[in-house]
Amino acid sequence: MSIDLSATGINRRHFLGGAALAGGFSPLALQMAASNASAAGNDYKALVCLYLDGGFDHLHAILPSDPTNYEALRALRPGISLPNRANLRSLATRSPQGGRTAALHPMLPRMRQIYDQGKMAIVYGHGGMNAPATKNEYTNGSARLPSAAGSHNNGDAQIHTFGDDGTRYGWGGLAMDVLGSMNQDNLFASMGVGPLNNAFSTGRTIDLIKADINGQASNIAGLGAPVFGSTVAAAELNALMQRQGLSTAMGQDYAQVNRRIMESYRQLNDAFNATRNLAPLPTNTSLPNFRTAWADNDIAAALRTVARCISARNVLRVNRQVFFINMRNFDTHGNQVADLDGRNFIRMDAAIGYFYDTMAAMGLGNNVTLFTTSEFGRSIRSNGSGTDHGWGGASFVVGGAVNGGDIYGSLMDMAINGNDILNIGNSPAAIPTVSNQQYCATLASWLGVPDSVLPDIFPNLNRFSPSKLAFL
């Protein structure tokens, strides 16, 4: 197709400009070598946000393993079967946890290994908060709960935009607004893979480019080849799609998305062509849970696409990037054990393990950090087969740069009337002890956002001390 030929020409131009290699098509090995050589000099860094959409039940993933708290959780959650405590291996921690211990759910074995290797940290007990406060202050009314706490869209906003639902800029995009000068251009500064976009990805100047999960890129159909036999029609279509300054705002926004395809597809196509064979997902059907873990795991597939984009960073002309992937189905009101143990944990564990290994094999382990987010933790009590919306939750941070093998934040006391649980409108929830702002500011800081700018992105950050945590 003529589209591919013209793409190759552009590819060569970008490629030669970046890596001073001669020749026609760029063989994978050369491309990879060029990328790696360049990486050493240019200090590439990327954050990969894996959003656990729906409200991640951290209490079921990071289980209390000391007898008191394990039994307390079990008693609070009839109908949600927990792994036998004898099968839990408590996580070693460097920070004292007052005699409390926790273990990863046995369906998260790869994440457990990475934790033990010191390359995965757990940030425990974080949530949306206006300011630090104790249970007593919430109870006596001297501290306010965040607005519309408990709704999915505000929980989403409170970790991705730090505003109410409808806030348009997210901290990933805003961080790239700050760091954009480190990129040759910023077309690919913020990328997403898979359905469900998020405000996380967009800043004031930075906009999202969506990469096809299967690694395909082409121009808008009808451009670059005759339209039903007519080259005139193709040219007319091109002229129509290239128009700027349409008279209405909606028309302009729609046209802008089309123009971004036209501007980006050649590079993206080159990037995908150059990485066709990069780190394929396992195809060995005898692997445990093969279908759930690999064959049907769109999160692993999306992370492979992220890895391909990172590998081809010279083609995309970036040194700093943020990625966003939405992992659905964490809103476990019902059927929680089947949905988490039997499905989401298997998918997440395989995908995170795959991505960690791939980055390490590419020599980029220290350059790329994957982290999870969610709207909130879930209610302390079972509703029979699931849990409802809660407040404080926990997240994972994975990568070579992570000060892992530790839990940041205090494991909670599961006593229903204790200091760590607040009864919000007759629904008990974990009180966060770490703010989402501290958690996310630490990540943005690692990416390179200067301390002086952090409060512009995380508006209440200065109310919390320290403003950054030590996991990176």
Add this chain to the structure above:
Amino acid sequence: MINHKRLTLGALMAATALTASCGSGSVAPVLDAGLGASTAAQSLMAAPSALSATQVPVIADKPSSRVEAARFLNQATFGATSAEVDRLMSMGYSAWIDEQFALPRQQTFSKWMQVDGPRSNPVDFGDQNSDRESTAWYTLAKGQPDQLRLRTAWAFSQIFVVSRMKVGSNIVLWMDTTADGAFGTYREMLQRMTFSPVMGQFLDYLQNTDSNGRVPDQNYAREIMQLFSIGLWQLNPDGTTKLDASGMKIPTYSQADVTGLSYVFTGLNLQSGGDRVGTCRDDAGRLLPATTDTNRLWRCELSVWPYASARQHSFLGVTIPAVSTASSAATRQANGRRNIGIALDTLANHQNTAPFISKLMIQRFTTSNPSPAYVARVAAAFNDNGRGVRGDFKAVVKQILLDPEARSPDVQTLNEFGKVREPILAIAQLNRVLNASDGKGNVWAGSSGCRVYFNVVSELERPYNSATVFNFYRPTFASPSGKVAAQNMVAPEMQITDTSTTLDWSRFLQQTLQRGGTGCGRGAKIQNSFAYDEFWAESTNAEQLADKVLLLLAPGANWSDLRPALIRSINSIPGATQANRIDRIKIAIMLTMLTPEYRVQR
């Protein structure tokens, strides 16, 4: 949302009023059948809008042009056709709408799924790759005469969301529930929804209970308030957000209200027991025995079982009375049903409900950024249909479609007016104008065997298949770096209009036109074929073909760039042979459907 441009809009609409006649040939839509003048005037006066009652423009009941007729039909149906344009030109808007209201339900989605689909085309129905549930929807959307009902059901499906991702093939029952409720009242829809086994499955309240130390599941209690009735924030009657003395938005409910309401939605389960046991009927109207298999019970409304909560609770300041635990099963069932009724009445009568639901409905039919005055007029119709009935969707839909803001050609060209056309409506329209069919009465949807189609439709916006209860997109969305956001407006459909999905739309369009049909089963099979009758007579004349395509697909858009481009493109193919004429039609459709002139519906 604040929009300072409303003044302009109001002024223009006032100008329209001055030029319109009040003679016998025209009628102000707000005065139409059942909608009293006082209702409209009150709503206008109640709304802090740029319009006053004396400025209400009057729109003639007969379309002023075929373009105006087609523009209306693209809002009210799944796509204008020449025949329908002709009918509307002669009968006028009100009569057309009333005719639609009077049509009884036609073929149902479940009947297609159970009988018509497998009987008429067993091969494609049996193909593992066929997307049967979506095919039920595309088939009815393309061919059924009760277009306004199905279009209203489609709007409902994006407000009262149930996703096939969770409920599987039961989704066809929800398609029917939305169609059944389309011309009823809001309170009736709340009843259908709450007692729907499919909603019970989707939002987890089947077998919900507070017995044995359990707390009830809160999913439905939360979402029925946040998404299906009153929303998160207190609203004025015109849909604008109320602010407190310190300028903060005011929540409509607290977590305590969610918890309180969650106790009401207990005791609901299938009809194998409870207060409706033995009342379930099959398709032929025969009673099913009480103990029949549960698969068939899914079609019938839920029963209230004696494990409905006995405790006293409250929500939104309303007390839900206690029931003595010593009372009989029958009493507890009856009280459980009564308590659900109290809760649904409370939501239906809440002052937020009319503006909240009205604005969402307007966004689904006509424009993403209705003026507060438009919302107020529709909310007034919601509050009272002119005969004292609250929540009459016939009055709501009629006001939405006949409101001067929807109909005025002066408003239509404004920057604020219109909406981005969603992929499903574009595909449904393509099926209609090209009469897609398998020759056996069906319009097959894409399938996993056809990647582009799969991406466009199933990943994004397969009918009744949104990823979450929050629909495919949120009503407040605007592309962050775009012009819409910069002007404080919204364009919800842009949330699924990104570089990946927009590319997929272009590939879908090219491939289906290339292949001469949509749908694909195993391999690259075409399941439907297109027919080109709608454009055949015009296909030998470039100007006429361009005008016909623009009339049906992009009425109301500014054609000044697109029309000459279409004419030049059409003229590049000699018009002699049948194949040439088909190519000309395809070129005109493809170019139009890719441009902002089409994707922004006005």
